[in-house]
Amino acid sequence: MGKHRVTFIPGDGIGYEISDATKRVLEATGVEFEWETVQAGADVIAEYGTPLPQAVLDSIRKNKIAIKGPITTPIGTGFRSVNVALRKELNLYVCLRPCKTYPGVPSRYNNIDLVIVRENTEDLYAGIEYQKGAPETKELIDFVRRTNKQHLGGDCGISLKPISVSATEKIVRYAFEYALKNGRRKVTAVHKANILKFSDGLFLETARAVAKSYPQIEFEDKIVDNTCMQLVQNPGQFDVLVLPNLYGDIISDLCAGLIGGLGVAPGANIGYNCALFEPTHGSAPKYKGQNKANPMAQILSGVLMLRHIGETDAADRLEKALALVIKEGKSVTYDLKADRNDPTAAGTSQVADAIIGKL
Numbered sequence: 001m002g003k004h005r006v007t008f009i010p011g012d013g014i015g016y017e018i019s020d021a022t023k024r025v026l027e028a029t030g031v032e033f034e035w036e037t038v039q040a041g042a043d044v045i046a047e048y049g050t051p052l053p054q055a056v057l058d059s060i061r062k063n064k065i066a067i068k069g070p071i072t073t074p075i076g077t078g079f080r081s082v083n084v085a086l087r088k089e090l091n092l093y094v095c096l097r098p099c100k101t102y103p104g105v106p107s108r109y110n111n112i113d114l115v116i117v118r119e120n121t122e123d124l125y126a127g128i129e130y131q132k133g134a135p136e137t138k139e140l141i142d143f144v145r146r147t148n149k150q151h152l153g154g155d156c157g158i159s160l161k162p163i164s165v166s167a168t169e170k171i172v173r174y175a176f177e178y179a180l181k182n183g184r185r186k187v188t189a190v191h192k193a194n195i196l197k198f199s200d201g202l203f204l205e206t207a208r209a210v211a212k213s214y215p216q217i218e219f220e221d222k223i224v225d226n227t228c229m230q231l232v233q234n235p236g237q238f239d240v241l242v243l244p245n246l247y248g249d250i251i252s253d254l255c256a257g258l259i260g261g262l263g264v265a266p267g268a269n270i271g272y273n274c275a276l277f278e279p280t281h282g283s284a285p286k287y288k289g290q291n292k293a294n295p296m297a298q299i300l301s302g303v304l305m306l307r308h309i310g311e312t313d314a315a316d317r318l319e320k321a322l323a324l325v326i327k328e329g330k331s332v333t334y335d336l337k338a339d340r341n342d343p344t345a346a347g348t349s350q351v352a353d354a355i356i357g358k359l
């Protein structure tokens, strides 16, 4: 295969360190990349007046493949999340997050192997919000009083939760197709349809209808609170989980907790035209610049990218090398040590070196 042109977004916080480690490891597989580096996030606002410069979107649209470090969403600056904006702008409607235990990871569980398929464009993430006291909010409160007979106080802020048949069909279909292609046996749709009849209710109704086209895959649905409890008590019963955006976000971190933490939880945002690979975790600002954060979630996102671009052999070799480093337990960061204060914990770049040494 020829060179792969890939948009490279280092991110901020620990993003720089883990992205550098990831790039080195990906190059060491022998796969040839031509990186187009672009910056987004808090650090570019002064220069571009926005945390998401047009050049970033243009580059991803052109190259169709991107790998990205985490980006901080500052609270209270007026700027919305770059991560959410990228998914919406590029219509990356799937957030795919495989959660798998690698032997040697300190965790209460072993043999976890489940896949989260999170809807990525709507739900409470749609960004349709009404600020307390704003004139539109007052209008909306009036509208609710007229149409719903509910009296909301003037001190309310309101966030809307749109769920559509079309987006749900797309995400549930993706979950079943993924199950078919990857030898998975069951899809579980997660919701709160008992309470949210017109949003989650629609999600469930649509999921049930899509499931009828896939009789070879078992289908079930579960209420989100029960799902949390069941995931903790008996995670082995799950295989592929398909969820609306917000539950998908929360359950992703819960499942990261089952497999040893955010340091080993990768992710992919996938659309019809482009795909963007990034870990589940955020920018962990407290570890910025300390060569301390675990680069494995980002490197495993790179493994997902290699598979996506057809570099299956390199993906297998890289995943195996990473698994060996975890199993040996020597060159791993603090979060993969039995004692998180273990002074022998490796730094971010040493983890990359160790993985490269096993390739």
Ligand code: NAD
Residues within 6 Å of the ligand: 014, 069, 070, 071, 072, 073, 074, 083, 262, 263, 278, 279, 280, 281, 282, 283, 284, 285, 286, 287, 292, 293, 294, 295, 297, 335
């Ligand atoms: P976080 O995921 O950054 O951190 C949560 C916890 O996990 C912290 O204790 C952190 O130190 C630890 N952690 C995370 N990644 C780690 C790694 N690679 N190695 C070792 N430990 C790791 O979540 P947060 O603190 O809630 O968020 C920080 C910022 O990141 C916020 O601004 C948030 O909006 C943003 N964020 C971005 C993304 C993204 O870029 N896609 C995702 C989630 C959060």
